[in-house]
Each structure stands twice: as structure tokens, then as C-alpha cells.
Amino acid sequence: MGTATKVPQTRSMSGEELSADHAWTTLRRYGRWHLIRDSFARFRYGDGMTNSRALAFQICLSIIPGAIALVGLSSVLNQEQLGQVLELTLSRIAPGAGVEAVKDVLADSHRQAGHTGGTLALWLGLATALFSLTSAMAQVERGANRIYGVERDRPFHRKYGKALLMAVTAGAFMTVGFVVMVGGGAIGRALAKVYGWNDGMMDAFTLVRWPVGFLLALLSASVLFRAAPRRRQPGHTWLAFGALVSLVLWTVFTLLLALYTERSGTFGATYGPLTAVMALLLWSFLSSMALFLGLAFAAQLEACRGGSAGPVEPDPGPTAEEEREPLVGAVGAAVGAAVRELARLWRRRREGRDRASEAGSRRGGAAAAARGHAGERAG
Template sequence: MSSVRPVPETRLMSGDRLSADDAAHTLRRYGVRHLLGTGFLRFRYGDGFSHARAFGLQLALAAVPLVIAGVGLSAAAGAEGVSEVVARTVLALSPGTSDELVQQAVTGADPAPPGAGAERDDTPAGERGELVLGLGLLTAFAAATSAFAQLERGANRIYGTERDRPALAKYARAALLTATAGVAMAAGLLLIVAGEPFGDAVREVYRWGPAAETVWDVVRWPAGLALLVVAVTALLRFAPRRRQPGLSWLGVGATVTVLAWLAGSGLLALYVASADNFGATYGPLTAVMALLIWANVTGVALLAGVALAAQLEAVRAGEDDPRLPDSDDDGIPDQTDPH
């Protein structure tokens, strides 16, 4: 449930169309600190945390079958090098206490029984059957589509829009966003989060030289950041059920999303790597818990950017306080109280 004031569609306001200069003027007039504070209020009263958790769960459900199916299908298609690169990257990213579980899931290898030494079944994941792996890929796409449909719902509530698009239009748009902005966001995340282990895996499998490795290390950061900003801006533009302002206004929210996501992901990585209690608590499930927490961080960062973009547009329209009035303090906003 949302208890925020709806953001007026400034494209419908009289006067000049919103421009980049107008966005910069609004930022200077109200101040970044003030906008961050009121943006957080809009995020909170728009139930942003609940929608971020729902988005994160769907994102995690999409990530696992996507990796497994990608490794298996590349192996089944004869691209063993690609599948080995992906498997090595995933294993390098997973916490040490989860290596056996992750390797079994990604490569399809059975863990060695006690006393068996180094003997184990390293059957490639591609031999599980192309049909099964294809179904896994469809499952990942369906889960990602559901995640972006949930993102629309969260964005609508933050903007004060109480009703989503009709079901067919909502999920068709979510599927399109998955195939476009979702792919761009995944590529950006790969370049930034998994860039170093991915480059190491490619060097080991395809025998990269020092020059190629140096180019990769230099290029992956600006390319990854550019992909993330473009993807998040597209999500802010097309996910909410309303007519959005110019991209320069949405770019402010996209920048906040990327910065918040980088900070959250970095803190999570430091915590998982340095806190022995994290691995000791969850054991083989450490990778699963880290994935769930990271997906939740991603959802919070996305909807925080939505909230800031919404509040920036709201103050431009003269709506500084994002909360609906509650003069009698009964927990029911006056604007929606039937009595």
C-alpha cells in the first residue's frame, strides 16, 4: 500500500518542457541533501522496502537457473570453452564454504563420496539434456520478467499510482524490458562485479596475453558503468505507468541507483570476505544467502533511484512533502479515509 502524494505529470504542465537545465536548476534550488531526505520519505511511505524484497527474490530466482542453463547449453552446443569460463567465474565469485555446492550446481559434477579421494563424476552439465537446460533458460526468463513486473508495481506505488497496467500489457512490457534493459544491466554487472575473475578465466582458457588483459582491466569499468546507467535510465523511463519527463531528469535517479548499488555491493563483498561468522553460520548455503542479500540490495538501489527521480519531478510541480496528510494520527491518510 502506498501513502504518498501522486507525482503530477509535468509533461502536462503549461510552460516549457522539462530540460536538462531545468533539472540542474531544481537540484540547486532545493539542494541535494533536501531531495535525498524527501526522496527517502517517498521511498519509505511508498512501501519501497517491501517491493525491493519482492524484486530481489525474483531476481535471485532468475540468476540461478540462468547460470546453470547457460553453462549447460554452451557445453551442449560444443562451446566447452565458454561453459568453462562461466563455471570458473561463478566458482571464483562464490564464498569458499559454498564451493562444492556451487560446483555441483554449475558443472553437474557429483560430490565425491567419503573416502573416494579425487575420484568424482565430472559429467558436463550439457549432458543433462538440452531440453531440460532449455526449460531452465525459459524459467530464468520468466522469473526475470516477473521481477521487472514487480519493479513496475514498486515504481507505481512510489509515484503514487495505485493501479498497474492491465496484466497482458504489464507482463509484455516486463518481458521486453528483460530482453533489453535487463540484458544491458546483466552485462554491466558482469563487467563490474565479475570482471576480474571473468578476465582471469578467459586468460586461462583462451590464453590471453598481458596486453589483452591490460585492455580488459581498463575498458571494463567505464563500459560497465555506462551499461548500468543506460539500463537503469531505461527502466525508470518505461517501467512506471505514467508519462515520464526527459531522460536528463531520470538520469539523476539512475546515477543515484548506480552509486548506491556500487556502495552496497562493495560493503556486502567486504562483509562476506572478511567475516568468518558469515560462512560459519550458513555453511554450504553461504553463496545462496549472499545472492539473496545482493539481490535485495539491487532492488533497494533501483527503487531508491525511482524515489529520487519521482521527488525531483514532484518538487518541480510544487509538491515538496511526499506524504499524504494524516491530521488525526490514526494511521489512515486523510485523502483515502472514507469517513
């Protein structure tokens, strides 16, 4: 349960949906850095990190079996050229030592496509990927609701029905846009090798892939931002501000991760054949964070326009002083007991020394008296 404040549903004075003009006016009035700070607070207290981890897990469960199934089923459906493009692209995207592992898995996928049981397994793998992608879209709804301060998701049938629709529309197009931007070079080389493209076609693909991938990702994110939360959302152009923030963060995170995996010799050496899987896990987590951070930006922008007091509810927990009291009390009691024990031992030792001194004095007096009596008898 998050503690982000509930974002009021707002409209323009004429009752129309909020648009990019309203968003720009609100952004200038509220201040960029102030908005960035409050957006991060909304992301944090809206369980953004928790939902990012869950979404990353679902993304991995959809990408890995989906890619394997598509490569294998391309042979069954007599689409060998498409399968070759996918196989070459995945092999070239995989970092370091993970290339051989990817090739082995894809080769096994081709072998399974040669018999009936293997074909059924590939279809089941594709169904598993679709189920995981649907679960990922449901996780987006859950995370979006918490960021907007909505504590209850849609009923089960509505939630997962809408998640399935988002998975085959916005989710699929967003994935295509991301893949085109990240692996566009590998895709272009694979297409050129399989279909025999010349240099002119390669140059055209290189020129087109960036704007096409960017627009696909931006539009898909805007649609996702509008459909996911359980509330009435502003217009697509308003939400495009948050989608743009997500896309910029995703690009930065992806470039930094690619730079790290390529330049760092320890990454591949540490994970060996699992390098590709670990890179996918990290990329999925960073991508999920970027998505929810952009959503938090759009939510906080609307909250500012609606006059919300702040991004976070007052802290319901104990104060710092109250948290320290039990610790201080326990430590104080332990220290007091130790001091009392040391004092008791010191008193016992001192009393022992006093008794020993007194006993020595008595023995000395008795010895002196005995010597005196002995002298008197001798005299």
C-alpha cells in the first residue's frame, strides 16, 4: 500500500480534456526542478520500485519464451527468412559470452520444430509469452494506480481483459519501437544478409528506424498511460509529456547499460553463459523504472494543476524520536546493568581487600602479643 496522495481528476474550464497546452502552462507555472523532485517522491511513495521489479520479471518471462517460440515456429509456418532475421538479430544483440548460449537455445528451438511434440511446446511457449505480457500490463495498471493514489485495481475480469488488449496493442508496439531503436543496427544487418539489401536500402533503414521507433514508443506509452490507471485520464497530448520523460530516461538507462556491458570486462567474465540473461534482467528493471517515473511525472503535473497539497500523505509512522526511544531504552538498560555489575564487583573486591587487611592486622597483633608473653616468661 502506497502513501502517494490521490491525484484529483481535472478538466479545463470548458469541460474538455486537458491537452499539451494546459500541460505546458502548468509546467512553467510550477517549475521544472520542483516538479522533478515531487515526481520522484510520488514514484517512491507510490511503491514505484516494488512495481518496477515485478514488471521487469514479467517482461523477462514474456521476452525469453516469446523469442524462442517465434524463431522455432518460423520454420513450422514456412517463414524461414523471418526466423533467420530474428535469430541473427538476437545473436548480435546478446552481449559477450551470452552469444553462444543464445545460439544454442535457438538451435534447439529449430530442432523442436521438426516434430509434433516440439511444435506443440513452441505454441505453448508463445502462449506463455502472451500470458506473461498480459500480466505485465496488469502490473502496469497496479503501479499506475498506486502512483495516482488509487488503492484498488479494477475487478479481475476487467483488469486482465484490458491488460490483454493493451498487451496486443500498446505493449506490442512499444516493444517493437524499443527493439527498433536499441537493436536497429543488428536488425538492419540481418535484413541485409537474409534479403540481400544493397547499401541504399541499408542507409534508408538506418535513417528511418530512429524516428519510427521513437514515434512508436512515444505513442504507445501515451496510450498505456491513458488506459492503465483506474481513473479518467487527461488527453493523449497531456500524457505525452510523461511518455517523453519515460522515453528519455529509458534511452539514457539503455545507453549506460550498453556502455557498461561493452566496456566492462568483468560483466561477461562474472556471468559467463548467463550474461545475456543478466543483461536482459537489468535492462527490464531499468526500463520499468523509466516507465513508472514518467507516469509519476504526468501524475504530479496533473496534481499540481488540481491544487494538490503535495505528492505524499503525512507520515503515519512513529517520529524519529519515537523510533529512537526503544533503542535508547534498551541500550540504556544494558549499560546501566553493566555499570551496576561493575560497581558490585568493585565493591566486592574492595571489601575483600579490607577484610584481608583487617585479618592481617589481627594476625600481626596476635604475633606481637605472643612475642611479648614469651619475653616475659624468659625474664
